[in-house]
Amino acid sequence: MVELRYPFDEGQVRALKAGDAVSITGVIHTGRDKFHKFFADGNRIDVDFRDGALYHCGPVVVKEGGEWRVKAAGPTTSVRENPYEPAFIAASGVRLVIGKGGMDSATLAAMERHGAVYIQAVGGAAALSAASVKRVAGVDYLEEFGAAEACWHFEVEGFRGVVAMDSHGRSLFAEVASSSAARLGELFGA
Amino acid sequence: MQSGTDNDVERLTELIRDASSSLPDDVERALNEALLREEDGSSAAVVLRTILDNCALARRQGTPLCQDTGTLTFFVDTDLRRRITPEVLKSAVARATERGCLRKNCIDSVDGRSYDDNCAEGAPVVHYVERGEPTVTLVMKGGGSENMSRQYSLPDASLGAGRDLKGVRRCILDAVQKTQGYGCAPGILGVCIGGDRATGFEVAKEQLLRPLDEQPADGDAALAKLERTILEEANTLGIGPMGLGGRTTLLGVKIASRPRVPASFFVTVAYMCWACRRRECRFQ
Numbered sequence: 404m405v406e407l408r409y410p411f412d413e414g415q416v417r418a419l420k421a422g423d424a425v426s427i428t429g430v431i432h433t434g435r436d437k438f439h440k441f442f443a444d445g446n447r448i449d450v451d452f453r454d455g456a457l458y459h460c461g462p463v464v465v466k467e468g469g470e471w472r473v474k475a476a477g478p479t480t481s482v483r484e485n486p487y488e489p490a491f492i493a494a495s496g497v498r499l500v501i502g503k504g505g506m507d508s509a510t511l512a513a514m515e516r517h518g519a520v521y522i523q524a525v526g527g528a529a530a531l532s533a534a535s536v537k538r539v540a541g542v543d544y545l546e547e548f549g550a551a552e553a554c555w556h557f558e559v560e561g562f563r564g565v566v567a568m569d570s571h572g573r574s575l576f577a578e579v580a581s582s583s584a585a586r587l588g589e590l591f592g593a
Numbered sequence: 594m595q596s597g598t599d600n601d602v603e604r605l606t607e608l609i610r611d612a613s614s615s616l617p618d619d620v621e622r623a624l625n626e627a628l629l630r631e632e633d634g635s636s637a638a639v640v641l642r643t644i645l646d647n648c649a650l651a652r653r654q655g656t657p658l659c660q661d662t663g664t665l666t667f668f669v670d671t672d673l674r675r676r677i678t679p680e681v682l683k684s685a686v687a688r689a690t691e692r693g694c695l696r697k698n699c700i701d702s703v704d705g706r707s708y709d710d711n712c713a714e715g716a717p718v719v720h721y722v723e724r725g726e727p728t729v730t731l732v733m734k735g736g737g738s739e740n741m742s743r744q745y746s747l748p749d750a751s752l753g754a755g756r757d758l759k760g761v762r763r764c765i766l767d768a769v770q771k772t773q774g775y776g777c778a779p780g781i782l783g784v785c786i787g788g789d790r791a792t793g794f795e796v797a798k799e800q801l802l803r804p805l806d807e808q809p810a811d812g813d814a815a816l817a818k819l820e821r822t823i824l825e826e827a828n829t830l831g832i833g834p835m836g837l838g839g840r841t842t843l844l845g846v847k848i849a850s851r852p853r854v855p856a857s858f859f860v861t862v863a864y865m866c867w868a869c870r871r872r873e874c875r876f877q
Contacts, residue, residue: 404639422837424639463660463696474693475660480737480775504775504836523835525640526737526777527659527868531647563643565636565837575636575837580773582838583830587770590826591753591763 404563410454411498413518419566421573425522427562430540431456431501433555435479437548439487442494450543450554452495458524459484459502461551464539471539473557476532478503478524489513505567505576514570521568523575535562601677604874605685605729609665610694612731612872613657616648619805620781620844620869624648627779627834627841637839644834644867655694659868661735662695665717668732668802670724673876677729679719683712730802730873738866741776743768744793747858756858758819761786762826764860769827769843774836777866781805781845782823785861788851793861800847801865810849820846834867844869 405419409429419425432450434457442448459481463474481502488506491497492513500506500514501522514520524532540556548554568574616624624645631637651658665686669677687710689695699708699716708716724730745764747756752767754760765784772780783800785793809816823846833839844867853859 422636424634424636475657475696477660523837525643525647525835527661527735527866528643528647529660530651530654530656530658531643534650563639565639565835567636567837576773579832579836579838583770583773583832586830587766590766590829 407499409456411456412454413498416498416520417518417570419520419569420571421566421569421575423566425564425566427456427499427501427522427564428560429558431458431499431557431559431562433458433460433462433553433557435459435461435552436483437552438544438554439484439491441544441548442491443487448495450556452497454496454498456499456501457491457495457497458557459500462533462555464550464555471542473533473536473539475529476536476557477529478526478532480504481506481521485510492517492519501564505574508577511568511572511574514568515572518570520566520570522564523567524562524564532562535559601681601876602684602688604876605677605682606688606692606694608729608731608872608874609685609689610655610692612733612870613662613689613694614655615652615872616658616869617804617871620867621645621648623805623844624779624867627844630840635839636837637833637841640834640837641841657694657696658870659735659866660696661737662698663733663735663870664739665695665711666732666734666798667717667719668724668730668799669719669721670727670729671721673727673729674721677876682717682719686711686717727876728873729876730871732798732801733870734798734801735777735866735868738776738780738864741772741864742794742797743771743862743864744790745860745862747860758815761860762819762823765823765846765862766826766830768862768864769832770830772864773832774834776864777868778832778836779834779841779844779867781865781869782843782847783863783865784846784848785859786848786850787853788859788861789853789857790859792851793859794863796849796851797861797863800849801863801869802871803847805845807847809847813850816848816850820848
């Protein structure tokens, strides 16, 4: 397990290889569909992503006794952000993109160019991911995007994932898709 | 029999909490066995360990193990029809939602508004079936896995699949390969061979009620063999937990058949994620 701590250093991120298990500690920011659309429409993002982490997540967050509490914080499917992510990576300096299901070759190329990786969080593991959020440090765009799509700033400890796309052009998703297709061909030939 | 009392609503509410926070023993056992098969330190092992830790935590807290609390489908024995009515079930769903066991997860398909208590015409889904015992079984199925369900029509030239069990095998293996990890693998397949389009999906989903070690209905040897073959072969595809590679792509395959008309031959595959939430409750 590779320990990653915010701020995420470019050298350490570039040293990560597809298949590495990671444990993340520090601040991560959520952003999903409305966040990406907002960015693509040319709006300035007032959150500092440099050497930071973007989490594709629509959490369930409630206010209890004046404090934000995270009830569920599993990943959402990342593929919807494909059209926006290369430009976001280039503009923001983000190092970790966390989500589910992987992203396309344009995003992979942007990760190689700018030194970022894609981390697969475990889909459905809502209880565990919520438990790894130790504190909600704040929230932006709550009014504009709603609670499920706002940019939440989570302080996480030991948030687990697997590097599925690295900064050397490797994507486990692409590799598994192609090797499983080849194996299916063998099974059909048998 | 009297229509449901508040006691029944309370028991059904607890059924929903148990289903949403706790995997069935057979599924959790299969995940544990899968972990033993994967190499130490591999992505597959890391993902399975995370899933199992998540399940243990959710069970301890009594909180949803997955944030997508899914479509709720109740299978109610016909003898309980007058007591466990759709209204009684809706009261339990509303109560479970209020207690945080269910996400607000029910959207009007026309105007997009949320039914905040998860109750509407057709939600939850209720089937009255002959079960031979006074039981209610709840299945909760998330949208990510539901989106991966598929229906084939034989013959299918693109797969070289004809109208026989060899063709059926090709369809099912193709469904697994196309799904990759996107349905939250390792998954469980419910399959219906034959039937019309609607009963195909209904019967395929019903197979997801069967514990993983349960044989096909009437001890059908051909179906039992097909279930074993597909499970073995699918696990050689190397898709693995969450699609990151590995030896465990499926935890189980459950197949049933229904008669068809000569013109049609459907193969329907219902994909269930690892978070296969099903729970039974007995009413005396």
